[in-house]
Amino acid sequence: MTNDCADRHSGFAPWAVALLLAAAAPAHALVIGVTEGVTYQASDSQIEAKFEPIAEALSKALKQPVTIKILSSYRNAREALKQNQVDLAFVHPAHVAFEATKAGNFKTLAWTAGFTDYKVSFLCKDTQAISNWKEIAGKSLVMPDADSITSVITRAMLREQGLQDGAVKTTNTRYQDAVPFYVQNGFAAYGATASAKVVKDWQSTGGKTCAESRAVPIKQWLASSKLDASTVATARDTLLGLGQSDAGKRALATSTYAGFIAPSPEVEKTLMSWLGI
Numbered sequence: 353m354t355n356d357c358a359d360r361h362s363g364f365a366p367w368a369v370a371l372l373l374a375a376a377a378p379a380h381a382l383v384i385g386v387t388e389g390v391t392y393q394a395s396d397s398q399i400e401a402k403f404e405p406i407a408e409a410l411s412k413a414l415k416q417p418v419t420i421k422i423l424s425s426y427r428n429a430r431e432a433l434k435q436n437q438v439d440l441a442f443v444h445p446a447h448v449a450f451e452a453t454k455a456g457n458f459k460t461l462a463w464t465a466g467f468t469d470y471k472v473s474f475l476c477k478d479t480q481a482i483s484n485w486k487e488i489a490g491k492s493l494v495m496p497d498a499d500s501i502t503s504v505i506t507r508a509m510l511r512e513q514g515l516q517d518g519a520v521k522t523t524n525t526r527y528q529d530a531v532p533f534y535v536q537n538g539f540a541a542y543g544a545t546a547s548a549k550v551v552k553d554w555q556s557t558g559g560k561t562c563a564e565s566r567a568v569p570i571k572q573w574l575a576s577s578k579l580d581a582s583t584v585a586t587a588r589d590t591l592l593g594l595g596q597s598d599a600g601k602r603a604l605a606t607s608t609y610a611g612f613i614a615p616s617p618e619v620e621k622t623l624m625s626w627l628g629i
Contacts, residue, residue, distance in 0.1 A: 381417035382583075384410070385438030387429040387448070396422040403442065405603035406594070410440070413590040414583060426499050433457055433574070440587060441574040445501040446470075449572040450620065450629045457577055460620060461588045462612035464571035465595070472505045473551050474563035475535050475543035482563045485513035488542070492521040494534040495544035501570055502528065506544040508627050509565050532559065568623055573612060 384407055388399050400420050411418040421438055423429040426448055432438050433452040441458065443449040444467075452458040474482070474493075482488060495503045503524065510520060523540060525531060531543040532554050542562070545551060551561060573591055575584045594600035595611025604611060 381419050382410070382414065382439040383419050383421050383437070385421045385423050385429065385432050385441040385443075387423040387426065387442070388444050396424055402607045405606050406591075409594060409600065409603045410587060410590055413586055436576055436578060439576050439579055442571065443574060444571045445499070445504070446568055446570045446572065446623070447501055447504045447627055447629055449574055450624045450627065452574060453620070454624055454629055458574040459577060459584070460615045460617070461573040461575045461584070462591045463569045463615045464573075464609055465611045465613050466609070467571045468569040468613070469567040470501070470505075470546050470570040471567055472502055472509065472544050472546045472565040473561045475532060475545060475551070475554050476541065476560050476562040477535065478560055478562050480562065485510075485515060489515060489519045490521065491541040492523065492539070493542045493544060494523045494525055494531055494540035496524065496528050496531065497526055498524050501568070502544060502546045504627055505546070505565050505568060509563065511628070512626070535559070566626070568627075569615070569619070571609075572615070 384403065386399060386403055388394060399422055403420055407418045407420050421432065423432050423438075423441075426445060429441075429443060429445075429448050430451065433441060433443075433448070434455070434457065436457060440461070441449075441452075443452070449458075449460070453460055493506070495506050497503065507517070510516075523534065525534065528545045528547045528550055531545045532550060534540040535543040536559070546565075555561070575587060579587075591612045592614060594604050600611075
C-alpha cells in the first residue's frame, strides 16, 4: 500500500480498510475444463473457440471472470478433475465424468441436449441381428480408442451377454470413421461405432447393423464439489437457460449444441454400474 493510500484510509478501522481493498481486488477467475473426446479430430484452438461464448455467458451471470482450460487427453481430464484444477467442466466421455462424480469430486450440472441417447451399433455383413451372442466368441471386433466411451459401452454390451474380456478378438482404431474399413475389407467381423454419420454411410452402401446398445448420455457439465451452492445454482440455471433466450442461443451457436437439460441422478447411477465404474 502506498503512503497516499494509507493516508486516504487513515480514518477507517483496520477491518474497513481490508474490506475496501478486497472489494477493489479482481474477482477470482473460475476455470472451465473442456474435453471433447478422442475419436474425432479437432484442435485445441477450435474447441476453445466453440466454448468461448458459453464461458462469456457464465462470466456475466456469475459476475466474475471465467477462463477455459482445454483438456486434450483423457489422462489430462482425469488429472484435472482429480486434482480440482477446474471449477466447472464439460466432459465428453461419459465414463470420465461418471468417475469424477462417483469419487465425489464433482456433481453433474447438466446433460447436453441431443446427446442423451448415445448408442453403439455393431456394423456387420450379416443379414440378421445377433441372436446367440455365444456364437460371436472367437470372432474379431474393431472399435475406436480403447478408452473412448464407444469402447467402454461396447465392453459393457459384451459383459451383459456373458462374454468376458478376451472372448472376442478386439482391435482398436483411433477414429470412428475408420471402423467400416475393417469390416468391409474382412479385417473384422464386427465394427463398433456410435457415430450416426458412420452408421448412415455404412447402411447407404448396403451394410448391416446387427446389435445396438442401451442409451447413454455422453456430454456432461460438472461442477466442483468445492464450489459454494450459490455459484453452482447460478451456473446450472445459466446453462439450462441458454436455449431459452436469443442471447443464449447466440452463445450456443458457435458450440453447435442446441442447449443443456437437467440430468437424472437415477439414470447415471444405473449406467455407472452397467459400465463397470
